[in-house]
Amino acid sequence: MTVARDMLEASPVQIDLGLDAVAAAVDACMISAQACTSCANSSLAEDDVAAMRRSIALCDDCADICTTTLRVLSRPFESDRVVTHRMLGACVRMCSDCAEECERHGAHHRHMAICAKACRACARACGELLEAEAFQELEKLAGG
Amino acid sequence: MTVARDMLEASPVQIDLGLDAVAAAVDACMISAQACTSCANSSLAEDDVAAMRRSIALCDDCADICTTTLRVLSRPFESDRVVTHRMLGACVRMCSDCAEECERHGAHHRHMAICAKACRACARACGELLEAEAFQELEKLAGG
Amino acid sequence: MTVARDMLEASPVQIDLGLDAVAAAVDACMISAQACTSCANSSLAEDDVAAMRRSIALCDDCADICTTTLRVLSRPFESDRVVTHRMLGACVRMCSDCAEECERHGAHHRHMAICAKACRACARACGELLEAEAFQELEKLAGG
Amino acid sequence: MTVARDMLEASPVQIDLGLDAVAAAVDACMISAQACTSCANSSLAEDDVAAMRRSIALCDDCADICTTTLRVLSRPFESDRVVTHRMLGACVRMCSDCAEECERHGAHHRHMAICAKACRACARACGELLEAEAFQELEKLAGG
Numbered sequence: 001m002t003v004a005r006d007m008l009e010a011s012p013v014q015i016d017l018g019l020d021a022v023a024a025a026v027d028a029c030m031i032s033a034q035a036c037t038s039c040a041n042s043s044l045a046e047d048d049v050a051a052m053r054r055s056i057a058l059c060d061d062c063a064d065i066c067t068t069t070l071r072v073l074s075r076p077f078e079s080d081r082v083v084t085h086r087m088l089g090a091c092v093r094m095c096s097d098c099a100e101e102c103e104r105h106g107a108h109h110r111h112m113a114i115c116a117k118a119c120r121a122c123a124r125a126c127g128e129l130l131e132a133e134a135f136q137e138l139e140k141l142a143g144g
Numbered sequence: 145m146t147v148a149r150d151m152l153e154a155s156p157v158q159i160d161l162g163l164d165a166v167a168a169a170v171d172a173c174m175i176s177a178q179a180c181t182s183c184a185n186s187s188l189a190e191d192d193v194a195a196m197r198r199s200i201a202l203c204d205d206c207a208d209i210c211t212t213t214l215r216v217l218s219r220p221f222e223s224d225r226v227v228t229h230r231m232l233g234a235c236v237r238m239c240s241d242c243a244e245e246c247e248r249h250g251a252h253h254r255h256m257a258i259c260a261k262a263c264r265a266c267a268r269a270c271g272e273l274l275e276a277e278a279f280q281e282l283e284k285l286a287g288g
Numbered sequence: 289m290t291v292a293r294d295m296l297e298a299s300p301v302q303i304d305l306g307l308d309a310v311a312a313a314v315d316a317c318m319i320s321a322q323a324c325t326s327c328a329n330s331s332l333a334e335d336d337v338a339a340m341r342r343s344i345a346l347c348d349d350c351a352d353i354c355t356t357t358l359r360v361l362s363r364p365f366e367s368d369r370v371v372t373h374r375m376l377g378a379c380v381r382m383c384s385d386c387a388e389e390c391e392r393h394g395a396h397h398r399h400m401a402i403c404a405k406a407c408r409a410c411a412r413a414c415g416e417l418l419e420a421e422a423f424q425e426l427e428k429l430a431g432g
Numbered sequence: 433m434t435v436a437r438d439m440l441e442a443s444p445v446q447i448d449l450g451l452d453a454v455a456a457a458v459d460a461c462m463i464s465a466q467a468c469t470s471c472a473n474s475s476l477a478e479d480d481v482a483a484m485r486r487s488i489a490l491c492d493d494c495a496d497i498c499t500t501t502l503r504v505l506s507r508p509f510e511s512d513r514v515v516t517h518r519m520l521g522a523c524v525r526m527c528s529d530c531a532e533e534c535e536r537h538g539a540h541h542r543h544m545a546i547c548a549k550a551c552r553a554c555a556r557a558c559g560e561l562l563e564a565e566a567f568q569e570l571e572k573l574a575g576g
Contacts, residue, residue, distance in 0.1 A: 001145040002175050003258050007182035010255040012189045030174050031146050034218055038151035041219035041348070044341045045156045053332045057510040060329070060348070061503070065519070067211065068500040071493070074178055075185035078489040080529050086522035087497070094515045111154040114147050185492070188485045197476045201366040204473070204492070205359070209375070212356040215349070222345040224385050230378035231353070238371045289433040290463050291546050295470035298543040300477045318462050319434050322506055326439035329507035333444045355499065362466055363473035399442040402435050 002027050004074070013076040017084075017132045022073055025088075025125040029070035032095060032122035036063040039102065039115035046109065055101045055112065062098040065091050066122060073129075085138055088126045095123035146171050148218070157220040161228075161276045165269075166217055169232075172269035173214035176239060176262045180207040183246065183259035190253065199245045199256065206242040209235050210266060217273075229282055232270045239267035290315050292362070301364040305372075305420040310361055313376075313413040317358035320383060320410035324351040327390065327403035334397065343389045343400065350386040353379050354410060361417075373426055376414045383411035434459050436506070445508040449516075449564045453557075454505055457520075460557035461502035464527060464550045468495040471534065471547035478541065487533045491547065494530040497523050498554060505561075517570055520558045527555035 005023035008015055015022050040059040043052040069091040072084055099119035106113035129135075149167035152159055159166050184203035187196040213235040216228055243263035250257035293311035296303055303310050328347040331340040357379040360372055387407035394401035437455035440447050447454050472491035475484040501523040504516055531551035538545035 003179050003262055006258050007179055007255055010258060011186040026178065030178060034170065034174060034214065035147050035151055037215050038218040041221045041345060042155040044345050045221040049338050049341055053337055054510045057329060057332050057507060061507060064500045064503050068496045070178065071181050071496050074182040075489060075493060077185045077189040078486045080525065083493065083522055083526045086518055086525060090515055090518035090522060093512065093518060097512050111151055114150050114154060118147055185489060188489050193482050193485055197481055198366045201363060201473060201476050205363060208356045208359050212352045215352050219345060219349060222342045224381065227349065227378055227382045230374055230381060234371055234374035234378060237368065237374060241368050291467050291550055294546050295467055295543055298546060299474040314466065318466060322458065322462060322502060323435050323439055325503050326506040329509045330443040333509040358466065359469050362470040365473045365477040399439055402438050402442060406435055
């Protein structure tokens, strides 16, 4: 339904990290960014807002980090692999935090359950992208 | 495929502008914001970049305005209808500009054709939302 | 201290809306966007968070709208005056709402008082820019 | 001139990374984000746009990463130190890339020289923040 894959395929730049894996991560970031934006706002409207302040704070950061990650991934021309790697690392950690916290409230608030699922999917898609062969050299260097 | 509609439905706040119309506008903004981000980057990589400088500049603004519009629409709690109306007005105009310019290059660059289509769809979805009954009072006041 | 004025002056594009007025609006948007981001987070940490939910929701929208407004103003090349006018209109209204709400809590929370002042200054700077001669024609057309 | 330091000081949350260092990084990110946004647009308007396509692409990513970094730093409540560390790492690398490329054009275009200086200052401020004692434990864990 989104056009992320079509847009990446139409780019004159070759997608070294893999067309399908990047498109999947872009889509997952879009969905997670929107879900977190909406989830934080819904939580503010709930009677038990005080119990959800941690989740709101995490959703705020998660929405911004996912949005910037999807923008960086959507710009393959002249992109720096080290920057992409670090943004993906930030995004995976952020989405995992946010998913864990939203899951705790998922039984009481459906927006939390949906948001947690979107964050988990985003952590997974960005985590899989970090496994791309094009990143292996970087990790060897950093680990060595 | 996105969760915008589910998230809005799960909000404790009633969606006065209409659940389906708001969800459609959020989805269209997400797609258009990503397409514009990608299109501007692809154009930078093309040999005829000089011919596309107007389109790149418009895509840059369009990506930001669509992103902020979808965030405002994703936060119905305590939202100000006048602000929403003005953001939608900015978004419709911006997307129409951007679509028109990208269409001019659509025959030569597939990323332009896809982006133009995404911007047209966003202009239409946000334009339809501006027709919502909840906005009619505002327009009467402004027009009177 | 910021470089907004220097950057606009160094642009090959002439700033029709007036160099000083645009630079002042960009600076005010930067300050207001950061203040609102910080204010919302501080409010989440306060014991009386439930009393501040409206202010948090307004700060969230205000931070995004100010950020997009300063980006649009920072891109004079090929910009559409109607879009700029509408973004400024959204920004003035949003900042006024946010300032009014944060002022209500200003006596109890210093972050609210500082944020309210930053939003007022931004509403004023963007409002003054809307008075630019270059916009007068637009308003005549819309009002006629 | 900005209120970042005042806002952080007024937060009920203690700033473990150091009030002055965080405020300096927030200010540097704000300035760099705006400079990059403006620089990319000015470059599009120059006759030799084709020579500056790498710089434009880097400025686009840099503006977004700086904006998200300043937002994450402006939200100390419930923030995850690992996420902050990774965002700062992405920001330092991005700003260094962007500064290096813009410096190459600094003699011919004043907007490039100003932007390069803003990016260098941001890389330095975020790099200094990465030296904060509160981060040392993390690095020991990662390095061990």
